[in-house]
Amino acid sequence: MEKHGVAKTPRPVHGRIPNFVGAEKAAAVLAASEPWKKAHVLKCNPDSAQQPVREIALREGKTLYMAVPKLKSPEPFIRIRGGDVSKPQYASTIRGGAAFGTPVSMEEVEKVDLVVAGCVAVNAHGARLGKGGGFSDLEFALTRAYGVVSKLTPVVTTVHSCQVLDEEIPMARQDEPVDYIATPERLIETGGRFPKPAGIHWDLLTERQIQAIPILRQLREQARATAAG
Secondary structure (H helix, E strand, O other), X not given: XXXXXXXXXXXXXXXXXXXXXXXXXHHHHHHOOHHHHHOOEEEEOOOHHHHHHHHHXXXXXXXXXXXXXXXXXXXXXXXXXXXXXXXXXXXXXXXXXXXXXEEEOHHHOOOOOEEEOOOOXXXXXXXXXOOOOOHXXXXXXXXXXXXXXXXXXXXXXXXXXXXXXXXXXXXXOOOOOXXXXXXXXXXXXXXXXXXOOOOOOHHHOOHHHHHHOHHHHHHHHHHHHHHHO
């Protein structure tokens, strides 16, 4: 992306969800789609590439949930209600979201109509590559475990056309696929080839990961208490 001049700040793009030239147009393509029009409550990643998506959502009065970085808070999401925001452009940033939004627990998160995920790369079948931290997948698993999303909840992304690959992308059982891909030129419907994670795959988490994320510790304690009777 940097070689072909389609990467935008923050730079370098390696190790992050890359911002790209045409992000605003891709957001507009998404905002014209039926899944977007039907959605009132969104969960969206906080990366710069999807800032235009979040801004449109707030301008349209939608409710927006953004995860706390690395889910390190006992209240792992920030809720921003578009109808309460006077500066939607600022409120759609990480800093502005924290200023205008309200930290909420998982029990306070409303049912989500549309999930927006950031991608490093994606293919037309809906397989996606994130930046490698696994937090987008974990966020989806958490919201699925709490009934906030279901297997039918659409997952969408916005990317530059060069991020849509013609090759296979390996998908594991914990990976979050996408149903729609918006580029600056078009909307791609992937057809739902890959199943969405049904919940948290505890066997794939390390003790260190669990200890670093309060909501995971809480869920495990609840599961152990239930098992103990």
